[in-house]
Amino acid sequence: MAPVGLVGGTSVCWDSAVGELPLGMRVVVDRRARRLDGGAALLGGAPPRLVHLVPKARALLGAxxxxxxxxxxxxxxxxxxxxxxxxxxxxxIPGGPTRSEVTVVVPVKDRPLDRLLATLPPEVDLVVVDDGSAEPVTLARGRVIRHETARGPSASRNAGLAAATTPLVMFLDSDVVPQGDWLDPLLEHLADRSVALVAPRIVALHPVTTALGRYEAVRSSLDLGPDPALIVPRSRVAYVPSAAMLVRTSAVGTGFDEAMHVAEDVDLVLRLHAAGHRLRYEPRARVAHDHRTAPKAWAARKAFYGTGAAPLARRHVGSVPPLVLSPWTAAACAALLAQRRWSVPVAAAVTAAAALRLSRKLTRLAHPRRSAMELAGLGLSGAVVQVGNALLRHHWPIAVGAALGSRRARRALVAAALVEGLADWWLHRDRDPQVHLDPLTHLVAHRIDDLAYGAGLWWGALRACDPAALLPVGPGTPSKGVAPDR
Known part of the structure; x- marks a missing residue:
């Protein structure tokens, strides 16, 4: 281990066997990161933090x-x-593995595979796990493992994982169609041998013809956006779906937990993170998904996703909260929610006090008070957005109950539903350039999406007799999980 002091007066270590990055690799600062004091500090990351750069680091990064x-x-x-x-x-990124080091594992039950298999590079190995299809699957290439009775997607993926002889496995669901040069951008990341999982962006499979199809094209929970990310709990990209993910077989152990029938992919991601592996999201690689768009099936799927929060919260304490609030942001938001004459002055006073306290910790910066006010303002605005989203999605039964008994709460809930829905449309309207979705349709679909997910969340918590999935946590609350089986 060779320590090199570069950041915030602490030592940064790199391991020549595992953590070493290949020479010639380039890294680009995240577009959301904010430079403070002319580059003396960076604000951002996953989860957000303030990082001070010593002069040597500033010189390396330059302007x-x-x-x-x-x-x-x-x-x-x-x-x-x-x-x-x-x-x-x-x-x-130089030095990544080759396609011949990959086995593609596809679980399938009663679904044609032609369009998926046509996209696979000839160099990869292929294992299809037939999970009890009425007509047994036959292939022109690759291997078939058949379950005579259905055992579920997790068991099927694990069977394929166990049969793979390559160091890498690419899980692909049978209802996806990889797009263009999709595999090589993922393989590049594995030149960093500490990376255990890389996932592509999941986009809509075209043509898209229905209103719900257009909504899913711009707002699917499988689509994690156009920006690359580190996959970290309680961050912008806190999970990736198993519809498409590339993993190191040496890192994932026996694979998915077959006892979980929902959120098993999130569970795997959290276990890998708890084990100290690095996980990356690469949106340059695109895999199209045939989204459910029949209204009943669509709403049921959203509710089904919500039921996964309770088992995740029990297994991975603090990793999947609906809200992450510091005491001062919680107090400021509570004051604003009260909608009294004193609400704004109290919220402003709390924010100012928090900024003053923070400024005492920013003495390395040239303008600590100004920077502290900026950071506190960002913290409060982020908290307000979180609380608004939670009241409309995770905690809507509480919000509706309050609205039934209070005209003030009713006005606030209606206003929040409209403002948040239209803001969400504005932020996501260009996610799929082939799709135009009008704001009213987006607003209605988004509200139903939130209601269905929240209903599933509450049902899962009640069924588990465990409220953990409904409770907020503080930013300092540690995330606890379990590592994959070895």
Whole structure:
């Protein structure tokens, strides 16, 4: 281990066997990261943090947003920024594995595979797990493992994982169609041997013809957006779906938990993170998914996803909360929710007090009070958005109950539903350039989406007799989980 002091007065270490980044690798600062004091500090990452850069680190990063790994110092800084989620690997990472080191595992039950199999590179191995299809699956290439009776997707993926002889496995569901050059951008990330999982962006399979299809094209919970990310609990990309993910077989153990019938992919991600592995989301790789768009099936699927929160909250304490609030942001939001004459002054006073306290910890910055006010303002605005989303999605039964007994609460709930829905449309309207979705349709579908998910969330919590999935946590609350079986 070679310590190199670069960030915040602490030592940054890189491991020459596992953590070493390849020479020539480039990293790019996340577009959301904010530079403070002319680059003396970076704000952002996953989860958000303030990172002070010592002069050596500032000189390496320069005025630009890109860094090339050329020596131990640049390697250590690149590792620090990557692990904080403040930077992401640029395209063209040298030294990654080849396609011949990949086995594609496809679980299937009573569904044609032609369109999926046509997209697979000839170099990859293929294992299809037939999970009790009425007509047994036959293949022109690859291997078939058949379950005479259905055992579920997790058991099917695990059977394929156990049969793989390559160091990498690409899980693909039978209702996806990879797009263009989809595999190579994922393989690049595995040049970093500490990365255990890489996932592509899941987009809508075209043509899209219905209103719900258009909504899913821009707002599917499987689509984690156009920006790369470190996959970390309680961050912008806290999970990735098993519809498409590339994993190291040495890291995932026996694979998915077959006892879980929902959120088994989130569970695997959280276990890998708890074991200390690095996980990455790469949106340059795109895999199209045939979304459910029949109204009943669509709403039922949203509710089904919600039921997964309770078992996750029990297994991974603090990793999947509906809200992450500090005491002062919780107090400020509570004051605003009260909608009294004193609400805004109290929220402003609480924010000012928090900023003053924070400024005492920012003495390394040239303007600690100004920076503290900026950070406190960002913290409060983020908390208000979180609380609004939670009242409309995770905690809507509480919000509706309050609205039934209070005209003030009723007005606030209607206003929040309209404002949040229209803001959500504005933020996501261009996610799929082939789709135009009018704001009214988006608003209605988004509200039903939230109601269905919230109903599933509450049903799962009640069934488990465990409210953990409904409770907020503080930013300092540790995430606890279990590592994959070895």
């Amino acid at each position: 630009g947003n890109e860094l090339t790994v050329a020596d131990p110092l640049s390697r250590a800084l690149a590792r620090t920024l990557l692990d904080a989620g403040l930077a992401h690997p640029a395209p063209g």
